[in-house]
Amino acid sequence: MVACERYAVIGFPLEHTLSPAIHNSVFSKLDVPAIYEKAVVKKSELEGFCRDETLQGFNVTIPHKEAIVKFLSRLEEDAKISGAVNTVLRTPTGLLGYNTDMQGLLLAIRRLGFDYKDSRIAVIGSGGAAVGVVIKAAMEGAKSITIIARNEGKAEAIRAKAIAAKNVDIQICRLAGLAYAEEKFDILVNATPLGMGRAGDDFQDFSFLKSMTNGALVYDMVYNNWETGLIREAKAQGLVTGNGLSMLVSQALLADGIFLGDRFPEERAGEIFEQVYNEVVK
Ligand code: NAP
Numbered sequence: 001m002v003a004c005e006r007y008a009v010i011g012f013p014l015e016h017t018l019s020p021a022i023h024n025s026v027f028s029k030l031d032v033p034a035i036y037e038k039a040v041v042k043k044s045e046l047e048g049f050c051r052d053e054t055l056q057g058f059n060v061t062i063p064h065k066e067a068i069v070k071f072l073s074r075l076e077e078d079a080k081i082s083g084a085v086n087t088v089l090r091t092p093t094g095l096l097g098y099n100t101d102m103q104g105l106l107l108a109i110r111r112l113g114f115d116y117k118d119s120r121i122a123v124i125g126s127g128g129a130a131v132g133v134v135i136k137a138a139m140e141g142a143k144s145i146t147i148i149a150r151n152e153g154k155a156e157a158i159r160a161k162a163i164a165a166k167n168v169d170i171q172i173c174r175l176a177g178l179a180y181a182e183e184k185f186d187i188l189v190n191a192t193p194l195g196m197g198r199a200g201d202d203f204q205d206f207s208f209l210k211s212m213t214n215g216a217l218v219y220d221m222v223y224n225n226w227e228t229g230l231i232r233e234a235k236a237q238g239l240v241t242g243n244g245l246s247m248l249v250s251q252a253l254l255a256d257g258i259f260l261g262d263r264f265p266e267e268r269a270g271e272i273f274e275q276v277y278n279e280v281v282k
Contacts, residue, residue, distance in 0.1 A: 011061035104251025195228030
């Protein structure tokens, strides 16, 4: 019997990770004897780390979400379709890989009263985060999806992956073209680091917000700054906004559900979300 279970987030770099604060808060609220740490793991150390049996499970962040796949025994559906894993559970039959980012963002969006189903969705970015948004939106029955990217080749690859999961109308355009797009959008997701606060790395202007319908949602996945320029401007235009922290907490709670099994009370997920979100925002 395990006296105190151990979990961790692995990645590199990890100085600013909020994961230990979020998961330890959940464990304490549920009175589970577990600790959650951070472990700096470089690429060359990943395989060896996977053989270390002292952790019951772990979360995976940049740069290992795709590289970890080859060390796992099985993948659940979202991880298999996206090719990216952010949660790993150690079982007697091997390591199971999950992707809770995709469902975590959808839950965060639903908490704001929106849904991918039947929505016209625009996603800025063509990196790992954008892949998960586009594929999940396609699988959930979005009316249309527009990928806004500076790298057309990467956007094309995401479109092909999403269409393989579910046939859906997917357009590709550049940010500057969005203000003139014929289509209006119900949900816009920023899946780039623009707005994180790095000098000179922010949107040049926000004219693309003209392409949103009245009362639409602007969701910024950036989570180290919950009043990004994009969020401020969207609020000023009367749009609904969400910041990446709600996704971060939602995906963490889904991961804790995987780690703890039936010790995680699903009926308390909403209440725990509110408490942990407010703790982290402070
Ligand atoms: P990534 O794989 O590095 O992709 C970043 C994307 O942003 C790429 O498409 C990149 O374009 C684009 N980009 C970067 N700088 C840009 C610029 N100056 N102008 C236009 N496009 C630019 O990163 P990721 O893993 O997808 O993460 C993206 C963001 O989502 C980050 O802020 C991350 O913190 C956030 N995120 C949040 C959560 C959460 O729980 N809230 C979870 C995952 C990620 P190129 O491909 O052309 O370089």
